[in-house]
Amino acid sequence: MASSKTLVDFFQPAKRMKLSETLIPKSNVYSLCKSSSNNEPNTDAAAITDSSSSNLTTEQRTRMEFNxxxxxxxxxxxxxxxxxxxxxxxxxxxxxxxxxxxxxxxxxxxxxxxxxxxxxxxxxxxxxxxxxxxxxxxxxxxxxxxxxxxxxxxxxxxxxxxxxxxxxxxxxxxxxxxxxxxxxxxxxxxxxxxxxxxxxxxxxxxxxxxxxxxxxxxxxxxxxxxxxxxLILLVYRLLEAFLGAACRFGFRRITVGEAIV
CATH class of the missing domain: 3.40.470.10 (Uracil-DNA glycosylase-like domain)
Structure with a gap:
């Protein structure tokens, strides 16, 4: 008997981004390392965190929330x-x-x-x-x-x-x-x-x-x-549309919901 699948089984985690290239500017990384090596107070850490968050695109934020x-x-x-x-x-x-x-x-x-x-x-x-x-x-x-x-x-x-x-x-x-x-x-x-x-x-x-x-x-x-x-008849049409069948009416109903979101 096939094992039961849940909704989350159909999604794969997004590909990891390279943190150094995508989120933290090289200059900040250098400053952080330099400060740490001299045993000085790490005054740049909070700034880097804030900068990293602000540098995220909407797509990256959405992906992080989804993951x-x-x-x-x-x-x-x-x-x-x-x-x-x-x-x-x-x-x-x-x-x-x-x-x-x-x-x-x-x-x-x-x-x-x-x-x-x-x-x-x-x-x-x-x-x-x-x-x-x-x-x-x-x-x-x-x-x-x-x-x-x-x-x-x-x-x-x-x-x-x-x-x-x-x-x-x-x-x-x-x-x-x-x-x-x-x-x-x-x-x-x-x-x-x-x-x-x-x-x-x-x-x-x-x-x-x-x-x-x-x-x-x-x-x-x-x-x-x-x-x-x-009505239940329209539900079946919706499912056909959602699964790829040629049912324009069903697609229109799905679009209504997406538009409201």
Whole structure:
């Protein structure tokens, strides 16, 4: 069986730049070395740091931020995997849901959300399901993948819709049994995520894919955010367009979202 891939697996770290050639002028490097060799106070260090930052292009800054986010996402995924491995070594069948949400920014935004009674009941339900004979999707370490790989402060767009990327209204399901985990407790949790984004951020694009997702518009302050509603048929056209099929309408819808960003 092919191993599960996450969003971060499709991105490679950017090629490293030569620091001496790109960021720090040679004159500053010489001055720094000279000062250090004479055991004099390094008065140029702060100036070099400031100069290096100011010399970065927009593209370089964007690349640095992306690499930082990518490293953080990989760290979070590894932390989840390690917790699951440790639980198995200790003879435990399942790691509690509250231990699988590890991104610090979301823990601050959703304080004690997974400690609420509905969430504890949900955790017990998922644990029972995962101990059964029918495979549960996604693997446990990827249940909160959308949150663990996307810090709250970097959210610019949210796609909501069961069966599509980024944020499903229900985060687990029995393999090949659509909606099998619906109305078991996931809906209040994803509602809390959406409400937190709506309340604490501004100018986020919400793409609501399908009728079920469009019901979530009641949680979003339309005076602060942008909402794009799509019927499920248009979603399939969008996917065709995104994957390279000749579907101009789909490309136009994607362009609308990009233009708002």
């Amino acid at each position: 930082k986010s990518l490293a953080n996402a990989k760290r979070n995924l590894k932390l989840c995997s390690d917790r699951i491995s440790k639980a198995k070594e200790e003879g435990k069948g399942f790691v509690k849901l509250e231990e699988l949400l590890v991104e610090e920014t979301w823990l601050e935004v959703l304080p004690a959300e997974l400690q609420k009674p509905y969430a504890k009941n949900l955790s017990l339900f998922v644990e029972r399901e995962m101990s059964g004979n029918v495979p549960i999707c996604p693997p446990a370490h990827l249940i909160f993948n959308a949150l663990n790989t996307t810090p709250f402060d970097r959210v610019k767009a949210v796609i909501i819709g069961q069966g599509v990327l980024l944020l499903n209204t229900v985060l687990t399901v029995k393999s090949r049994q659509a909606n099998s985990h619906a109305k078991k407790g996931w809906e209040p949790f994803t509602d809390a995520v959406i409400q937190s984004i709506s309340l604490k951020k501004h100018g986020v694009i919400f793409l609501l894919w399908g009728n079920s997702a469009q019901e979530k518009s009641r949680l979003i302050d339309e005076s602060k955010h942008h909402i794009l509603r799509l």
